[in-house]
Amino acid sequence: MPDPTASPVSMETLVALCKRRGFIFQSSEIYGGINGFFDYGPLGAELKKNIRDCWWDDMVRRRDDIVGIETSIIMHPRVWEASGHVAGFTDPLVDCKVSKQRYRADQLFFAAVVVDGNTVGYVSALESERTTEALQESADALKRKKAIQGKLEPVQARDMTEAKPDEIALIPSPATGEPGSLTAPRSFNMMFQTNVGAMTDASSVAYLRPETAQGMFADFKSVVDTGRVKLPFGIAQIGKSFRNEITPRNFIFRSREFEQMEMEYFIHEDADWAKCHREWINWCKDWLLSIGLPESHLSEYDHPKEKLAFYSRGTTDIMFRYPFGVQELWGIAARGNYDLSQHEKFSGVPQALFDEATKKKFIPHVIEPAVGVDRIFLAILCAAYVEEDVKDDKGNVEKRTVLRLSPRIAPVKVAVLPLLKNKPELVARAEALHKKLQRKYAVFYDESGAIGRRYRRQDEIGTPWCVTIDFDTIEKDGLFTLRERDSMQQRRIGEAELFALLDEKVY
Ligand code: GAP
Numbered sequence: 001m002p003d004p005t006a007s008p009v010s011m012e013t014l015v016a017l018c019k020r021r022g023f024i025f026q027s028s029e030i031y032g033g034i035n036g037f038f039d040y041g042p043l044g045a046e047l048k049k050n051i052r053d054c055w056w057d058d059m060v061r062r063r064d065d066i067v068g069i070e071t072s073i074i075m076h077p078r079v080w081e082a083s084g085h086v087a088g089f090t091d092p093l094v095d096c097k098v099s100k101q102r103y104r105a106d107q108l109f110f111a112a113v114v115v116d117g118n119t120v121g122y123v124s125a126l127e128s129e130r131t132t133e134a135l136q137e138s139a140d141a142l143k144r145k146k147a148i149q150g151k152l153e154p155v156q157a158r159d160m161t162e163a164k165p166d167e168i169a170l171i172p173s174p175a176t177g178e179p180g181s182l183t184a185p186r187s188f189n190m191m192f193q194t195n196v197g198a199m200t201d202a203s204s205v206a207y208l209r210p211e212t213a214q215g216m217f218a219d220f221k222s223v224v225d226t227g228r229v230k231l232p233f234g235i236a237q238i239g240k241s242f243r244n245e246i247t248p249r250n251f252i253f254r255s256r257e258f259e260q261m262e263m264e265y266f267i268h269e270d271a272d273w274a275k276c277h278r279e280w281i282n283w284c285k286d287w288l289l290s291i292g293l294p295e296s297h298l299s300e301y302d303h304p305k306e307k308l309a310f311y312s313r314g315t316t317d318i319m320f321r322y323p324f325g326v327q328e329l330w331g332i333a334a335r336g337n338y339d340l341s342q343h344e345k346f347s348g349v350p351q352a353l354f355d356e357a358t359k360k361k362f363i364p365h366v367i368e369p370a371v372g373v374d375r376i377f378l379a380i381l382c383a384a385y386v387e388e389d390v391k392d393d394k395g396n397v398e399k400r401t402v403l404r405l406s407p408r409i410a411p412v413k414v415a416v417l418p419l420l421k422n423k424p425e426l427v428a429r430a431e432a433l434h435k436k437l438q439r440k441y442a443v444f445y446d447e448s449g450a451i452g453r454r455y456r457r458q459d460e461i462g463t464p465w466c467v468t469i470d471f472d473t474i475e476k477d478g479l480f481t482l483r484e485r486d487s488m489q490q491r492r493i494g495e496a497e498l499f500a501l502l503d504e505k506v507y
Contacts, residue, residue, distance in 0.1 A: 008323045009385040014378075015251055017385070017401070021461050023047065024252065036248030036256030043461055044377075046411035046442055048259075051376050052238050054291055054408055055261045057507075059236050066234035066263065067227050071215025073240060074196065074206050082346035083214050083339065085191060085207075093188035093246050094160050099175035103160070104246045105185035110163065110171045111155035113139040115148050122171045122179065123155070129325045132157045160185055190243045192256075208242035213368060215239075216264040217339040220351060231353065231364060232271065236263040238373070250324050252374040259373040266364040268355070269337065273313060273365055277334045280369050281316050284330050288318065291376075292406030293383055297321040301328070311338035320379045329379055330371040337363040380409060384462060390488070392452060403462030404486055407505040412463040413441040414502065417454050419470040421447035430469040433480070433495070441502060459485055464505070467498065 018024040022041035026033040040048050060068040080086045092105035107127040112119045123138035125131050135155045143152050163171060165184065172179045192208040195201075209215070216235040223235055238261045248255050267276055281300065289295060303315040313334040320329040340351040340363050352361040384403040392398050407413060414437060418430035427447065437443040444463065446454050451468060458466055468481040472492075479492040482501075493501070 008321070009382060011251060011323050014323075014381055014385060017460070018044065018251075018381070023381070036245055036254075038252050038255060038257075038374075043411040047380070047405075047409060048373060048377055050409045050411065051291065051373055051380070052259075052261065055287070056236075056238060058287060058290070059234075059261075059263055063234075065229075065232065066236055066265075067223060067229060068236045068238075069216065069219060069223065070237060070239065071212070071219060073209050073242075074194070075209060075214065075218060077206050078346055079214050079218055079343075080191065080207050080210075082342040083217075084342070085210055085214075086189070089191055089210055090187035090189050091246055092161050092185040094185050095183045096173040096175050096181050097183065098178075098181040099173060101173070101175045102246055103174070105160035107247060108160045108174065109135060109157045110160065110167075111135045111139065111157050112167075113142050113155070114153040115143060116150035117153075120146060120148055122167065124172050124174050125157075126174055127159075188244075188246060190245065192242045192244050209239075210243050211241050211370070212237045212239045212260045212262045213264060213370065214339070216262070217343055220264075220266075220340060220343075221349060224353070232265060232267045232276070234263045234265040236261070250322070250327075250378075252378050253322065253324075253327065255374060258375075260370060261373055262368065262370040264339075265367045265369075267367065269362045269365055271365070273334050273367065276367050277314060277316070277332065280367050281318070281332050284318055284332060284369050284371070288330070288376075288379075290406075291380065291409050292404075293320070293379055297379070297383055298329075299326065309338075311336045320375075320382075322379065322382055329375050330369060332367070332369045335366050335368055337365045339366065340364065380405065400456060400459055402459045402485065405462035405464070407464045407502075408507065410462045410464055411442060412444045412458070412461060413465070413506055414498075415444045415446055415454070415458045415463050415466045417445075417451065417466055417468045418447050419451065419468055425474050426469050426471070429473060433467065433469065436495075437499075437502075441506065455483060455488075465501075467493075 021043055023044035025039045025041055027037035027039050028034050056068060060066050094103045094105045094108055108124065109127060109131050110122055110124040113121045113123055121142050123135050123142060125134040125138065128134065132155065135157055139152060139155050168182060168184050170179050171182055173181045191210050194206055194208065195204040196206045197204050215237055223229060239259065240257060241260045242257050245254055245256050265276065265280065267273060285298060288298060297320055299319045301317045301319050308315060313336055315331060315333040317328040318330040319326045344351040352363050354361055384405045386402045386404055388400050388402065389397050390400045416430050416434040416437065418426040420426055434443055434445045455466055464485050466483045468483065470481060473480055479494050481490050482493040482498065483490045
């Protein structure tokens, strides 16, 4: 389990590890990369698959009230009119006319520099953990540069969506440090557009989905009519979503192509939605703990009522302490019956169910836990990364990098290591075990280098166990040496016990 008291790993260190060990690469790197898109390498693809599989198993297969579906990425464009995305899925955008940089207005902060009650200029800073401090430092520097005497007042940080029209020309661009080049915020729709078919006119416009959720709403009736489901029940899906984010950042935290795991839990219109909402928040938290995230890194954030969409009854985010700050990991929203009502209105196809008790029709309400696979991936790496000092065989202190990944999530579950590669009997036994384990688990076979070095290589990618085949295995007891990643302790273990251990821990 990760150590919650450990000092957080820097993003630089994590990105370097991901590249060095084949977890994540920049997409199209040989062409200079493309901002906001990433590739998962051999270990990353395994780890990501494990996150998906655990979620699917726990959310869908191990429950009787939830079914899983897989819908198309490009849907009828009317879906996105009904959902409100065509009109309203926008971020406020600010351009710098000189540098050609683009900023999200709500992430670009500014403040008036006030000396003895008089505004003597403006400063700006991009949102960070220390936005206000950065603005205060810039205000101080501006006062000194202009050689103004008097008392500098504490800055009041505001974001660009709050800038008055006459202030915009006075706010310096973060790119140039000079005022006069920033534009007023304007709405920018984040959906990627494409055209379907040979024509590229208005009639062929379609969108890459910005969320998987609408697939569940659009297919609601089909699932009800074919799936033998009964309220309350959920429809879940895992799949890619696309958002033309103005400022993709923090590695895979905010990217333009990402993967979501969403579930729409439909309840009766008279059901206790607040209780159901709470139950799903708890479920999501417990699930995050089950895949190894430490409770100390998790917190909850309730969206203020006045900032909710008019149809929303409440949204709570499970937040995670990333190295760049506490940020949203998983949103759990009580969305009323807005989505199904909208699809009924736009498609003309009734979405209501019949209540046998009241003999009335009603449109179910929904609770929606929505999370990004990539954000979980990043949270897992941040929490799991540890550097520690350990002693080698000769008592020398050396640095050990370990990913303390849960066995459920680890990309390699067990490494099989023959003690020596030039002893055919050791190699043959190791290969036989490797083949047998491979039928059920992701296993790594490694025969090159000193055994200590091989252990370190596995520590760095989070392999929970190494199994060494030595001369005692062949000549005496048939047992292997099992070495545990976190404690580094070793013990002798037989094949049946090894399979039992894996069966218990990898589920
Ligand atoms: N259907 C609701 C919905 O999509 P959201 O808060 O926009 O809600 C849900 O997205 C989750 O998807 C977020 O909590 C986050 O984990 C993930 N997510 C959203 N935008 C993302 C992005 N640009 N990059 C990576 N993950 C993202």
